[in-house]
Amino acid sequence: MIPKKNYLPKPLAPLALAALLAASLLASAGCGRAKSGKAAVDGVKYLTVWQTYNNEEHEVFLGIVSEYEKNNPGVKIKVQRIPWDQHVTKIKVAMITHTVPDIARVDPAFMPRLVRSRSLIDLSDYDADKIIVDLVPAAAQANVFPESFFVRDSTSSRKRIFGLPDQTTGVALFYNKKLFADAGLARAPATWEEFVKYAKILTRDSDGDGRVEQFGFAADLSLWFTFPFFNTYGVKFISDDGKTCLLDSLAAREALQLKVDLYAKHRAEAGAWQAGAISPDTGFINRKYAMIFTGPWNLKRFKDAGIPFGVSLIPRGPAGSSTNVGGSSMAVFRTSRHPDEAYKFLKYLVSTATQKKWAEALSQIPVNLKAYPMVNVSALPELKIFMEQMKTAVPRPKVLDYDELESIMNAEMYTALSGQKTVERALKDAVEEINKRVLNVE
């Protein structure tokens, strides 16, 4: 029999028990709930901003922040960068752990969920309604919600503002001037009829081996890149009460049919929407695609690649020319210790002077319409087309789970493009799924 031993010297046993108790107490400490941001120290108020800008934007943003701090000595702003593709997850976790910042830069698609759960400060209590009239309408509207949206059983359509857009973007038509000239085309297409005609002319099998080397057009699959089709046909996605998807309309069918026909019927679209295909951007640089839809973020890239390109408005459809809206919004969380200062900073960010600076430094579309005439576009004249295009842009549908809506639509559009379903069937199925999984959730 193995003799039993005391494995711990006698005095250490109680010590170990005490240590365990202390560790448990320590572990349970710090579970209190706190307001975000630091309390004012020596009269200085501290704000924390979570932003998701790229390197270039980050540098410009830091410049704006330091200028703001200089002009407002009572405020100090701590800027923290978080990755764009993880920001929603990070904010969700921060809310659960009560560690959200005062201000965060968020995807407008996430705004409805934040508003519905009453997580944000209502900026209408300040003078946001006066500020917002000067901002790009489609970008601003992503932050405006009727009371009925977030107050249960309310039927009030009184509009409330929960964020300000800090950046806006959208796509326009990029075309390769050299390929156009080679095909005897002098200008970009202005209507969808012209667009189809041009795309067919620009699709070429130059060596006659039966394989097309150059395509007239290349399209992305995603709903966001398909909005220009839907918006130019005046498609309404969701009913006014937000309960029904309206995508099985004639206008929606015609819009999606146009995109499908470009690939399947006219053979003028490269199939760039397929997984692993040459992306529209890359194909445009490689001179394989004559026309693509993309945004101002590619202006510098294409110029650096020496592409002789032009930018034009999205071709007109029955509802005129229109585009999608991207970008982001800045919102103040309800736990902020200094909401007044946070709002004041947001106001400064979207002001005419700041937006002029932002647009010129980064070649981006300013969110403030008053800054439009002040922006010097001599270095990038194409930016002017984008500024024009944004005036007719249409915001994305405001639903609680936009990602799910996009995921359903992408899947159904894929089946239509790949010929597995007709456009009508794909849209009918999309409506059924969106109604069930996105709109009628409790």
Added chain:
Amino acid sequence: MMEKLVSKMSPKWRDTTVALVFLSPFLAVYAVFLVYPIFYSMYLSFRTVSVDTDMFNIFSDMRFTGLKNYIELAKDYHFWWSLTVTFYYAILYIPLLIFSSLVLAVLLNNHLKGHSFFRSAYFMPNVLDMFVVGTIWMFLYAPQGGVISQIMNALGIDFFSREGILGSPRTAMLGVVVALVLKNSGFGMILFLAAIQNISRSVYEAADIDGASNWQKFTKITIPLVRPIILFMVVTGMIGALNSFTEIYAMTSGKPNVVVFGKTMEATRVAGYYLFRQWDRMNYGYAAAMSYALLFITLAVSYVNAKILKSSH
């Protein structure tokens, strides 16, 4: 006081207490990160995040909905589809894994020159993270510029550069499985090699005297004697398939889409990935119910496998 208490204890109690104190760091971690989540996820599975749930207090603000999540799950054809895809994945993965592991083990058992190098080389991918391996394979499979499509193009086969392996519903799952098999067969190889080397040489010598061919020796001696390893790999492979997530997340995100009985589905969306999607959409209660459903399915499958294993002994 504490010292007094300890000195009053009988030696048996003192030993138990001391053992518990030493075990307590592990037990604390185990309780917090394993036991508590198991029970908490069961609690969550009876609750639902509503559109009005306060996101600052999301878990405490979830509504009690009884068995609603489980009933919804039973009616959710996307869930049943993801289970079908999971079993399809297992059917492709397990035999291929066993075959490749066994072949590698038999080859290395022949004491080829540099066999220890090959043994390490084949085992190496097993220690890599699945996400890294998946990303590398995505580059290999890329229809434009991927090594595989370039080689196939040179051989006059253009399928790989047209649709791509991961872009076609017919080949996407096979593409994922091949990547996973090549990653994991090193581990299976070590198990088989150990089992093969434990087979007494006298058995083979007796077979030689009886005039058995190499193939006969392999099928009549080697395979029957490594059967426990095969069954072990079936059990762990099945559990692995039911838990699979990273490879799908890294390589396909459940895509490409395919129409099945008129419904649009995702060709590689296994149950683990569908669960992740639900969690990501803040359907915490539904995801918890799904995790319990998967747990019971895993237990049932493991029980059946264990029965087979027992009967084979």
